[in-house]
Every structure is written in structure tokens, then in C-alpha cells.
Amino acid sequence: MLEAGCDEAGRGCLAGPVFAAAVILPNDFYHPLLNDSKKINEKTREQLRPIIESLSLAWAVACVSAREIDQMNILNASILAMHRALEKLALLPRHIIVDGNRFKEFRNISHTCVVGGDGKYASIAAASVLAKTHRDQYMKELAKEYPGYGWGKNMAYPTKAHREAIEKLGTTEHHRLSFRLKSELSEPE
DSSP: OOEEEEEEEOTTOSBSOEEEEEEEOOTTOOOTTOOOGGGSOHHHHHHHHHHHHHHSSEEEEEEEOHHHHHHHOHHHHHHHHHHHHHHHOSSOOSEEEEESSOOOOBTTBEEEEETTGGGTOHHHHHHHHHHHHHHHHHHHHHHHHSGGGOHHHHTTOOOHHHHHHHHHHOOOTTBOTTSOOSOGGGSOO
């Protein structure tokens, strides 16, 4: 049975799109380094990306912009990004497995939500790696246009340095304005 694993990257970021990937792996696919992208380092993720992309039966990556996130909230944007990735697959899966506990039906295809699925299922782990590496690549390119925010290193996550840059430089068109962008210490009481 063709089963697609789905996962997202960038949900908790203060700027940039949320990315999602959908991956259909061969039944016998195994790689000893494959795991949840948060549990492996950048070098390993970058090693795995071309392996996943070349050995998958089908894979796709899609995103939802910061403006769309502000309009619909991050949960709905994450699900929409997964739906967009599924739409782009060259093969239609018979079942979808999703990391997390929330998903909306896609084309009447059955689905299963699995909390911690990126550490349990190879296809979800592969989707996790692709979503993360594609998003990181995007943020590193965006960092060249907006050098003051440290996106090449923090990928727009809410680090102290990123929040300080927002205080100093203000927001960009890529910031998620519906998120709490400034640190609690800097906000008036």
C-alpha cells in the first residue's frame, strides 16, 4: 500500500513560511541515520536529503507564507502546507500518516495522526528531514536580504538575538505579526 508520511518545519518561528513535506518510501527503505530531524544535526540532515529525494517513490515540499499564517493561525497553516505537499506528489497515496495529533481529511484518503511519529515511522522522519532542510535553505537565502536578524543561524526561531533584532530593527514583511515577537521584558506593563 502506498503510504505518505507528512511533517512540517518552522511552526514555532517568528518569521518566514511554515514548510511541510510528504514522502512515500519504498517498503524496504532503511537508513541508519534517519530519525526525527530535531534529533539529528544539520550535517546529517543535509547528508540524508539527497538520499531521501533519490530513493523515495515520491516526495514533495510546500509552504504557507507568514501572511497566510497570520490569517488562519499556525495549526491550520501547517495542515494546509501538508495538503499542498500531498497535492504535489507524483503518486497518490492510499493512506497518510501525519506527525502530531491534528490533520484534516485530504481527498477522502484515510489518515492516521501519530504523536512523535517522526521518531517512529521512516516516511514521517524523511518528511521531517525534507521540510527542515528545505526551510533552512530558504531562510538562509532570506537572511542575505535581511542580514540583521540572524536567520542564517536561528532560522527565525524565537532566540534572544532574534527578539533583540526585532526590538532594534522592527519587523519585516516576513515576520508573523500574529505571533508575540518581542520579549516579555521589553513590553510595557
